[in-house]
Amino acid sequence: MKVDVKTQFRTVTIQQWWFLAFVVLFALPFVIVIASHREVYDWYLVQFVEPELEQLLGFRLGEIPLVEPERSYVISAIVAVVPGGIFDKAGVREGDIPYGYVHGIRSGFVRHLHHRRGANVNLRFVNRIDADTGKWVPRDVPVFVPGKSAG
Numbered sequence: 001m002k003v004d005v006k007t008q009f010r011t012v013t014i015q016q017w018w019f020l021a022f023v024v025l026f027a028l029p030f031v032i033v034i035a036s037h038r039e040v041y042d043w044y045l046v047q048f049v050e051p052e053l054e055q056l057l058g059f060r061l062g063e064i065p066l067v068e069p070e071r072s073y074v075i076s077a078i079v080a081v082v083p084g085g086i087f088d089k090a091g092v093r094e095g096d097i098p099y100g101y102v103h104g105i106r107s108g109f110v111r112h113l114h115h116r117r118g119a120n121v122n123l124r125f126v127n128r129i130d131a132d133t134g135k136w137v138p139r140d141v142p143v144f145v146p147g148k149s150a151g
């Protein structure tokens with residue numbers, strides 16, 4: 001077997017290094033964000049919008065264990081209601097599970113409230129006690145969601 005001693009490795013030019021850096025630092029992260037925009041937006045809603053809405057409307061969203069006759073799991077629900085707050089006056093109770101959100105209860109519920117700022121919204125809930133017995137009969141709760149305050 002004869003080895004060619006004239007083999008040379010290709011050198012990378014400075015323009016090629018800049019292109020590679022651009023792809024790795026900007027283009028690839030941009031593509032990843034665009035490809036997963038729903039997950040990124042859901043994360044933004046839960047991390048930044050949810051605490052503001054909780055304070056504004058007087059509630060706290062969290063996770064509760066739910067035991068149905070045939071299975072048990074953890075689900076997002078209202079874990080606290082501030083006495084005298086908007087949710088309290090509307091009739092929302094601790095243990096209420098937001099109902100009808102296909103793409104995730106927590107992010108779907110927060111998205112619904114966030115996009116209805118300054119308007120009335122008809123929320124649907126099933127209480128934990130009813131859900132534990134397998135009775136998923138939602139009740140409607142009309143709520144006015146104040147708009148964002150200026151400042």
